[in-house]
Amino acid sequence: TVTAIKQGYEDWLRHKADNEVNGAPVYVVRSGGLVKTRSKNIRVGDIVRVAKDETFPADLVLLSSDREHGCCYVTTASLDGETNLKTHIAVPETAVLQSVANLDKLVAVIECQQPEADLYRFVGRITISHQIEEIVRPLGPESLLLRGARLKNTKEIFGVAVYTGMETKMALNYKSKSQKRSAVEKSMNSFLIIYLIILLCEAVLSTILKYTWQSEEKWNEPWYNQQTDHERNSSKILRFISDFLAFLVLYNFIIPISLYVTVEMQKFLGSFFIGWDLDLYHEETNEKAQVNTSDLNEELGQVEYVFTDKTGTLTENVMQFRECSINGLKYQEINGRLVPEGLIEDFSDGVPPSLTYEEELFLKALCLCHTVQINNDQTDGICDSPWGSNGLPSELEYYASSPDEKALVEAARRAGVVFTGANAESMQLKSGGK
16 A cells, blocks of 8 residues: 555656646747747647757757757757757758748648657658749758757747657657566565465464364363364365464464565655755756656665766766877966976966967867857857956857867867857957957
């Protein structure tokens, strides 16, 4: 009963979380304007608007974004665990449709494959009716925004829903909840079998000893336990079974029923302590640890084997610049200044001195050879003032598909060479405020 109540409560929590996701507000294009609705009401063919840092409510084909060439950046950490930014691009004919009115007038047909669970496979085509001709463009994974992914470094995008509900790739990768048992519970079940065997043996042995003892006439009917006529005339087999069951009831205390109740209560209460643990609190997202099921609480940290690939997906994937080699000389970063190995300097005024030619050339190479983007909220292509009032580079927010590139560009900024933005034809840097 205790186990049923605990699992019922956890199922109710999961049901509540599902309702929150299905009832999340979204905006769709209808009748020339944006209409607010719920995520569960999205149908195939609806044009959905998604803003920055929001998750996609369905599998969408990207139509347009506020960025140049209709591209956008997303993270799929909740799908495949990768935290780097991924670039998605709209077809040129729809990328120019950045207003709700123009999107509402769009006449197009999307043909795509049947839903499948593979996150990295998508084949389709879009046929756009343009004046008197039809334009056909292929669609691939770079055009598909998966449900559960999050929009980054893009103010807003518009996409048309192609898979919804249980047909989305995220839903197709769901696995039904199986009854998992911890090592403690498995060992308890093993001991329980042993106790049951002992109980049966005790009951059988006691029943046999009873009839052996009563085989002597003087012990058959003691004065304190006289048999009735019905008992004397009843079948011996029935009497044996009745005595066997009686001994089972007498010896049943050997089965630790209360132990199972105690363990279930410990699991249930332990899930609350996990949520209250401040060491498991993530300050950046203001989220605490959430226990979806308490069946395996005692398994946390009990790791015997670790399998990983060369990409290092077990790490946080946050890179920090440590040192580099310039013209064969090893440099370290000290107070925002590249210092040769063995030379320790302290720049108390906080303003880094001028760079040597080799150092500046190296930092410029770092600032030019990358795919880093600047937060649209801070700059629109080119930043005019990347330097603060104290002469140090201001804190531009960089985004990159590779954390290595982001770490190198940020290190160059601290050293005095700042990547300030880029457009389709050029890139701009600031070195020493120039």
